[in-house]
Structure formats: C-alpha cells, structure tokens
Amino acid sequence: xxxxxxxxxxxxxxxxxxxxxxxxxxxxxxxxxxxxxxxxxxxxxxxxxxxxxxxxxxxxxxxxxxxxxxxxxxxxxxxxxxxxxxxxxxxxxxxxxxxxxxxxxxxxxxxxxxxxxxxxxxxxxxxxxxxxxxxxxxxxxxxxxxxxxxxxxxxxxxxx
Numbered sequence: 001x002x003x004x005x006x007x008x009x010x011x012x013x014x015x016x017x018x019x020x021x022x023x024x025x026x027x028x029x030x031x032x033x034x035x036x037x038x039x040x041x042x043x044x045x046x047x048x049x050x051x052x053x054x055x056x057x058x059x060x061x062x063x064x065x066x067x068x069x070x071x072x073x074x075x076x077x078x079x080x081x082x083x084x085x086x087x088x089x090x091x092x093x094x095x096x097x098x099x100x101x102x103x104x105x106x107x108x109x110x111x112x113x114x115x116x117x118x119x120x121x122x123x124x125x126x127x128x129x130x131x132x133x134x135x136x137x138x139x140x141x142x143x144x145x146x147x148x149x150x151x152x153x154x155x156x157x158x159x160x
Contacts, residue, residue: 004114011108014137025151029093034055034057036150057091061091065088067103068106069083070136074107074123074133111133
C-alpha cells in the first residue's frame, strides 16, 4: 500500500471506524449534552465565532475550523505564514457535524491529490507534507479522545 493510501485509510478510520471514531463518539449526543461544560473549562476565555470552550459543540467546531485551515495549508504549500481561517460560528450540533463532514471531505480530496513525491516536500510549521498530514490525523484522534471524556463526565456529573 502506498503512503498516500495508508494516510487516507487512517484519515477515514478517524471518522468512520466502527469503534474509536469521531462518528461513533458523536452518536446520540443530545442538545443538552452538547452544551455541557465541565468545571475545568469554566475559566477558559470565550473565542468569538466558537461555542463555549470545553463543550462538545466547541470540539466539533474546532475540528471543522482546523479541517478548513489544514486544507488551505495543503493547497498553498509550502507556506511561511499560516492562512487566516475564520471560525465556523455558533450552531446546533447537527449543523456543526454537517459542516465538519463537508470540511473533512475537502481535506480528504487534498490528501488524495498528493503523490508519493509530494510527501517529501516542505509544507508548513517546519514540517514536510507527510509529517503535516500525520499531525492532521493525530489532531483528530486527540479530540475524539477528548469527546469521549466529555461524554463520560457528562453522564457522571450528578453522581457523588
């Protein structure tokens, strides 16, 4: 399997694998649950155009924002200065998930356009293209784990 195909498989698994994926962790999230903020995030500053920090909505909006940002980086590589990517705005969770899916499709298309030779070229943040795409994949996995913890904390919030 080529490196590009391997990266695409990992990228796809982040979203759609039957377990330990973004899709599986987001299944069944209620509106109330999506707005719940753990105490650890209560003092975090609010960022204009993003939901309340530490909420499921924030996690999904952040991932959507990053997917659009990473797509621009791959399109314009190599870059010395990060592109300005506006935040996604505030919305209900189903809309944020839809936006994330759309942004991920565009990001996947950019990854799929890469050749094996492209992977060795410069990209951004002092990284080559292959390293940058691996960062993209790790970043999503990191937030999938945070989503799982938020859901567990929400379920246990009223127990003593």
